[in-house]
Amino acid sequence: MSEVIVKMEGISKAFAGIKALDNVQIELRKGEIHALMGENGAGKSTLMKIMTGVYTKDEGSMYLLDEESKELKLTEMKSPLMAQKLGLSMVFQELNLLENMNIGENIFIGREPVGTGTIVDKKVLDERAREELAKVKLDVDPNTTVSTLSCGQKQCVEIAKALSFDARVVVFDEPTASLSETESQTLFEIIQELKEKGVCIVYISHRMEEVFELADRITVFRNGTYIDTVEASDVSEADLIKMMIGRDLEEGKKQGSEYVNKAKTVLSVKNITVFPNASPVSFDLHEKEILGLFGLVGAGRTELSRVIFGIDPIGEGEIYIQGNKVHITCPRDAINAGIGLVPEDRKGLGLILGMSIKDNMLISKLGQLKSWILNKKILKDITGTYISDLGIVLRDEDQEVKELSGGNQQKVVIAKWLAMTPDILIMDEPTRGIDVGAKSEIYTLMRKLTEAGKSIIMISSEMAEVQKVSDRVIVMHEGSITGELSIEEATKNNIMQAAFGGIKA
Amino acid sequence: MNEKKKLDLSSFRELLLIGVVILLCIIWTAMNSQFISMNNITNILRQGSYTAIAAVGMTMVIIIGEIDLSAGSLVCASGLVGAMVCKSTNNVVLAVVAAMLVGVVVGGSNGVLCAVGKLPGFIATLASMTVLRGLAYIVTEGNSVVWTNDAFTKIGTGYVGIVPIPVIIMVIVIIFGVFLTTKLRFGRYIYAVGGNMEASRWSGIAVVKVKIIVYMIMGILTSIAGLIVVARLGSGQPSAGQNFEMDCITAAVVGGTSMSGGRGKILGTVVGVLLLTVLTNGMTLVGINTYWQQVFKGVIIVVSVLADTHTKKS
Numbered sequence: 001m002s003e004v005i006v007k008m009e010g011i012s013k014a015f016a017g018i019k020a021l022d023n024v025q026i027e028l029r030k031g032e033i034h035a036l037m038g039e040n041g042a043g044k045s046t047l048m049k050i051m052t053g054v055y056t057k058d059e060g061s062m063y064l065l066d067e068e069s070k071e072l073k074l075t076e077m078k079s080p081l082m083a084q085k086l087g088l089s090m091v092f093q094e095l096n097l098l099e100n101m102n103i104g105e106n107i108f109i110g111r112e113p114v115g116t117g118t119i120v121d122k123k124v125l126d127e128r129a130r131e132e133l134a135k136v137k138l139d140v141d142p143n144t145t146v147s148t149l150s151c152g153q154k155q156c157v158e159i160a161k162a163l164s165f166d167a168r169v170v171v172f173d174e175p176t177a178s179l180s181e182t183e184s185q186t187l188f189e190i191i192q193e194l195k196e197k198g199v200c201i202v203y204i205s206h207r208m209e210e211v212f213e214l215a216d217r218i219t220v221f222r223n224g225t226y227i228d229t230v231e232a233s234d235v236s237e238a239d240l241i242k243m244m245i246g247r248d249l250e251e252g253k254k255q256g257s258e259y260v261n262k263a264k265t266v267l268s269v270k271n272i273t274v275f276p277n278a279s280p281v282s283f284d285l286h287e288k289e290i291l292g293l294f295g296l297v298g299a300g301r302t303e304l305s306r307v308i309f310g311i312d313p314i315g316e317g318e319i320y321i322q323g324n325k326v327h328i329t330c331p332r333d334a335i336n337a338g339i340g341l342v343p344e345d346r347k348g349l350g351l352i353l354g355m356s357i358k359d360n361m362l363i364s365k366l367g368q369l370k371s372w373i374l375n376k377k378i379l380k381d382i383t384g385t386y387i388s389d390l391g392i393v394l395r396d397e398d399q400e401v402k403e404l405s406g407g408n409q410q411k412v413v414i415a416k417w418l419a420m421t422p423d424i425l426i427m428d429e430p431t432r433g434i435d436v437g438a439k440s441e442i443y444t445l446m447r448k449l450t451e452a453g454k455s456i457i458m459i460s461s462e463m464a465e466v467q468k469v470s471d472r473v474i475v476m477h478e479g480s481i482t483g484e485l486s487i488e489e490a491t492k493n494n495i496m497q498a499a500f501g502g503i504k505a
Numbered sequence: 506m507n508e509k510k511k512l513d514l515s516s517f518r519e520l521l522l523i524g525v526v527i528l529l530c531i532i533w534t535a536m537n538s539q540f541i542s543m544n545n546i547t548n549i550l551r552q553g554s555y556t557a558i559a560a561v562g563m564t565m566v567i568i569i570g571e572i573d574l575s576a577g578s579l580v581c582a583s584g585l586v587g588a589m590v591c592k593s594t595n596n597v598v599l600a601v602v603a604a605m606l607v608g609v610v611v612g613g614s615n616g617v618l619c620a621v622g623k624l625p626g627f628i629a630t631l632a633s634m635t636v637l638r639g640l641a642y643i644v645t646e647g648n649s650v651v652w653t654n655d656a657f658t659k660i661g662t663g664y665v666g667i668v669p670i671p672v673i674i675m676v677i678v679i680i681f682g683v684f685l686t687t688k689l690r691f692g693r694y695i696y697a698v699g700g701n702m703e704a705s706r707w708s709g710i711a712v713v714k715v716k717i718i719v720y721m722i723m724g725i726l727t728s729i730a731g732l733i734v735v736a737r738l739g740s741g742q743p744s745a746g747q748n749f750e751m752d753c754i755t756a757a758v759v760g761g762t763s764m765s766g767g768r769g770k771i772l773g774t775v776v777g778v779l780l781l782t783v784l785t786n787g788m789t790l791v792g793i794n795t796y797w798q799q800v801f802k803g804v805i806i807v808v809s810v811l812a813d814t815h816t817k818k819s
Contacts (some may be wrong), residue, residue: 311707335709349707352700354767363697364708366690374688416708
């Protein structure tokens with residue numbers, strides 16, 4: 001058995017009186033990839049933030065391997081900087097880079113190599129930044145401003161920064177959430193290399209495939225408590241899910257196609273140009289259908305939805321709803337035409353984080369009500385209905401929405417649109433960053449909605465999700481539709497081929 | 506029980522501020538018994554009235570995540586227009602309407618510059634502040650404007666029973682502000698736009714319209730304040746209303762409005778005005794010189810915002 005680098009025992013932490021962690025433990029070994037799994041709010045990130053000094057623990061003890069004496073020493077982690085100096089780094093879910101500074105400056109911020117006096121030695125900084133970038137296979141000039149990088153590149157910079165501290169433990173929190181397939185593969189290679197060098201990798205992810213591809217051991221948390229640590233080779237996916245949610249996962253119905261009313265087209269999109277040089281996009285959406293819109297990152301799916309929803313100008317394109325041409329120039333027009341949009345960026349575009357759950361659910365609905373004056377009772381009826389229908393877990397509907405877990409936040413966004421009773425719902429990455437339990441609830445909900453007569457366009461980057469939920473799949477590549485597949489044709493192979501531009505539409 | 510807990514939390518800040526106001530009152534009364542006289546209390550309310558009226562608007566502007574620096578110049582400009590119209594036509598209604606029209610136009614153009622022109626509110630209103638002040642001197646050639654109509658003067662100095670007219674106007678404006686921000690759908694829009702402008706747009710709120718309307722409300726309320734100020738002074742002065750916008754902003758901030766938008770309460774601002782007015786009035790009464798008064802005001806701002814961030818964390 002390889003050496004233990006970090007050992008944490010009896011860790012508890014509460015936020016505003018609510019226990020986020022209750023007497024949990026973890027043991028990290030040299031050269032292992034250790035996956036942390038659990039539903040959102042299970043305490044994975046919190047524990048790692050305690051380890052890396054972002055939060056302070058309420059109770060418990062943490063032991064850290066002393067490289068000289070080869071013994072575990074009780075350590076009080078006081079700050080992220082202290083953790084970094086001790087070789088514990090974390091690559092955050094939300095990237096923490098200074099967008100307006102260049103790559104080198106970002107990597108060495110706060111500890112720039114100094115030349116004469118206190119002047120930063122540009123040359124040394126450059127050189128060292130290049131070395132660090134080579135480790136993460138990022139072939140970009142360190143003088144490049146961070147804001148010009150792609151999401152995957154930014155992540156590499158973040159990793160390079162973590163590594164530059166001679167990290168012994170690197171924590172990845174949902175690293176592939178915003179990466180394309182190829183970028184993810186590069187990341188996995190980097191992770192494997194780190195492992196070979198004896199670095200311990202902590203990998204927090206909701207994606208089963210990745211966890212099984214990478215992890216040596218898996219620790220599962222549920223509701224802030226420690227469940228178990230297992231060897232990845234000893235468990236199945238179903239076992240893990242059971243451990244995470246404490247019950248068997250209810251599978252969404254795989255074939256919903258029987259409900260789809262192919263005779264009726266609710267939305268018809270014609271000749272929308274997504275990217276200047278791409279051939280324009282046209283497609284139909286049928287009644288009671290879930291249309292999966294797949295594509296790699298940058299395929300133009302979100303851009304397409306923005307045009308349909310009136311955020312971006314439509315140009316030469318046309319939109320028909322129930323056969324009638326509509327002119328959509330702003331979101332309000334789209335809403336009036338019966339379209340709702342659950343955006344990918346839940347926190348930035350879907351919610352007003354500082355407002356209450358109630359206000360977030362009602363903010364669009366208010367415009368539809370006749371009265372200018374708010375009627376508490378009517379509003380309470382509306383929010384009450386959706387809170388119970390969607391099973392939103394909350395303390396109080398006046399609670400700020402930012403206090404909710406990702407899954408519950410997403411339900412609030414969905415509730416906001418359901419309150420508008422739209423005929424068409426566009427859902428952009430509806431389960432991104434949401435735990436397994438809430439995911440399946442959202443799938444069930446989508447199915448229920450279509451059975452009730454609504455039609456859904458689901459934009460997704462998750463192959464499994466597209467295959468499982470859609471009635472029909474459209475694949476985009478570089479701003480154009482490169483494949484339209486019935487659910488029977490939508491094999492992984494066919495979808496991927498189209499996503500790489502292989503099949504002619 | 507849940508209901509009670511919530512109530513305590515949300516009104517905690519206002520209660521604390523009211524506590525400070527009462528404490529101050531006790532201190533001033535102990536130092537000078539004149540402070541608690543009916544005469545002085547009326548005086549305090551009247552002093553606070555015009556600041557409170559504009560501060561109600563300022564609170565809304567700050568909640569949408571903007572600022573209005575032109576309030577002081579607008580108080581001056583609208584007052585001047587009122588005074589000039591009153592002087593030339595001797596018609597009070599016309600004078601009031603003209604002054605408020607100035608408020609609508611200035612507020613509206615601030616709003617358009619900010620929402621349509623995409624200028625930061627700070628810049629847009631900094632410009633209109635400068636322009637209006639300049640115009641005030643050009644039009645008056647630096648002289649004061651005097652009228653003869655007694656009814657116009659009454660706006661600032663009159664009473665209904667024992668209550669000064671400005672105080673009555675203030676109460677109406679406060680009720681309007683509270684009603685708008687808490688009971689009307691437009692109020693929700695104000696908080697939404699300030700909380701997250703993009704998400705508001707994606708939710709179907711006409712963000713541009715909301716911003717323009719809020720600036721227009723601010724303009725109208727400021728012009729009402731301007732009428733009261735000019736009527737109290739007895740003449741239109743091109744130098745009137747200097748730093749007035751800062752008083753409004755101070756009151757809002759002391760009252761718990763967040764400068765980053767999305768958060769704040771009209772009643773908080775009202776208590777803020779009360780606190781600052783009691784402070785100034787008391788200090789003057791016990792003979793603290795104006796320079797020290799400014800120092801204390803500054804300290805109050807720091808202490809209140811510090812207390813605010815501190816209580817939010819716990």
